[in-house]
Amino acid sequence: MNEEATTGETVANTEVQELYGFDKRGQLKWEHLRRQLDNTSEANNNKGMRIDVLQQYSAISNKDLALPNLPSNVQMPNTSNSIDLRKYAPELLQYYQDGNGTAVGKMVFNMLPMVRERFGSVE
Numbered sequence: 001m002n003e004e005a006t007t008g009e010t011v012a013n014t015e016v017q018e019l020y021g022f023d024k025r026g027q028l029k030w031e032h033l034r035r036q037l038d039n040t041s042e043a044n045n046n047k048g049m050r051i052d053v054l055q056q057y058s059a060i061s062n063k064d065l066a067l068p069n070l071p072s073n074v075q076m077p078n079t080s081n082s083i084d085l086r087k088y089a090p091e092l093l094q095y096y097q098d099g100n101g102t103a104v105g106k107m108v109f110n111m112l113p114m115v116r117e118r119f120g121s122v123e
Contacts, residue, residue, distance in 0.1 A: 014038070031055045086114065093119050 014035055021030040031054075038048040067075045074081045093115070096106050109115055 028057055030057065085112070089115060089118070 014037055017034040019032040019034075020028060021032075023029050033051075033053040035051045036048060037051065089112075092109060095101055096109060
């Protein structure tokens with residue numbers, strides 16, 4: 001118990017070193033955080049742990065917003081490849097009640113507040 005208290009104090013007293021990288025326009029490109037945790041237990045008093053975290057930042061492009069696993073003509077949602085769930089819900093409910101669909105699909109469908117209010121649950 002004493003070892004835990006000492007370790008907790010050591011962690012609380014260590015400083016986090018913060019380094020930042022900016023591009024020519026002054027936008028943040030990366031952030032590096034380092035923290036040294038010293039082990040104060042008698043068994044391992046010369047061993048510690050260093051934690052390094054590097055986070056890189058980049059601009060979000062329209063390409064990154066697409067759903068890359070879908071065919072290219074349906075990667076971006078629009079009116080021709082989307083549905084209104086309020087209109088489709090009764091048909092989907094019947095599909096699930098007929099024993100079709102997956103357990104995950106039924107679970108997600110049941111979690112929608114509008115489904116619970118209008119139809120109850122799908123078993």
